[in-house]
Amino acid sequence: MTTRATTREIDFSTFPESDGEPMAETLENQTQMIDLMFALRRLLREQGRTRVAVGGNQFLYYNEHNGRDHCSPDVYVALDVEPGNRPTWKTWVEGKCPDIVFEITSPSTQDEGLGPKRTLYARLGAREYYIYDPQGTLFRGYELREGRMEPLERLPSRGIASPLLSAELRPVGQYLRVIDPRSEQAVPTIQQIEDWYDTAHRLLDLEMQARKLADERAAVERQARQLADERAAFEAQARQEAEERARRAEEAPRAALARLQQREPDER
Numbered sequence: 001m002t003t004r005a006t007t008r009e010i011d012f013s014t015f016p017e018s019d020g021e022p023m024a025e026t027l028e029n030q031t032q033m034i035d036l037m038f039a040l041r042r043l044l045r046e047q048g049r050t051r052v053a054v055g056g057n058q059f060l061y062y063n064e065h066n067g068r069d070h071c072s073p074d075v076y077v078a079l080d081v082e083p084g085n086r087p088t089w090k091t092w093v094e095g096k097c098p099d100i101v102f103e104i105t106s107p108s109t110q111d112e113g114l115g116p117k118r119t120l121y122a123r124l125g126a127r128e129y130y131i132y133d134p135q136g137t138l139f140r141g142y143e144l145r146e147g148r149m150e151p152l153e154r155l156p157s158r159g160i161a162s163p164l165l166s167a168e169l170r171p172v173g174q175y176l177r178v179i180d181p182r183s184e185q186a187v188p189t190i191q192q193i194e195d196w197y198d199t200a201h202r203l204l205d206l207e208m209q210a211r212k213l214a215d216e217r218a219a220v221e222r223q224a225r226q227l228a229d230e231r232a233a234f235e236a237q238a239r240q241e242a243e244e245r246a247r248r249a250e251e252a253p254r255a256a257l258a259r260l261q262q263r264e265p266d267e268r
Helices: 027-046 110-114 116-124 190-267
Strands: 052-055 075-079 100-104 128-132 139-145 148-151 160-162 167-172 175-180
Touching: 027 052, 027 075, 027 100, 027 175, 027 190, 110 116, 110 128, 116 128, 116 139, 116 148, 128 160, 139 160
Parallel strands: 100 128
Antiparallel strands: 052 075, 075 100, 128 139, 139 148, 160 167, 167 175
16 A cells, blocks of 8 residues: 555554555556455365465554554465454554565656565564556565575566465466466456356356256147047048948949849849
């Protein structure tokens, strides 16, 4: 989160939960923060790591006697803590600083993220620190070593392997994505999952329509077979009646001739 000038004075003695400012400088940064938090939660859940907290865009207080001593990680991961959301992060309550911190930056705030913030998070005890700019080419990762944030090496994929996450963080297109080590594919975003659900619903609707059409076709075919059977029975009866009429027509002259022959002796 970037520090901004506000129109009202905030009373930090009360350790407020919000400064009333927007979540991020740009829509790209906001999208990155939301997608990253979602992907981290999904990855850790699938890894079976339940004692974790993933959050961001909130105040992190590190001096219980002075609320002005605070920072605002854009995204963080805390390991081996009680799960659940917190309105703020207080190091004296939680017992530590979050283990992994992500700074979603911009060209105008990169220097702050690479300098003072990096130093501050090292002093607070964050074990990994990442800074990424969705609008540029900046992506760096650091690991706490002997009290200093030392750079993590880039992989041939242009990503960085996070020791604590046991996963790779890699720029894909405009955004930083979490790579699932099992599938070696990026963990899906919320939008991708929604798109998949929409596609699945459309396919289900099409399947139901196809099934309905198949049932209607089967009913029509049964009706056609019934009509064909009735027609065949009608034609068979008609042939039988025609044959009977023909037989009677053949027998009628013979019967008439026989009657005539019977009358002729009597007439003589």
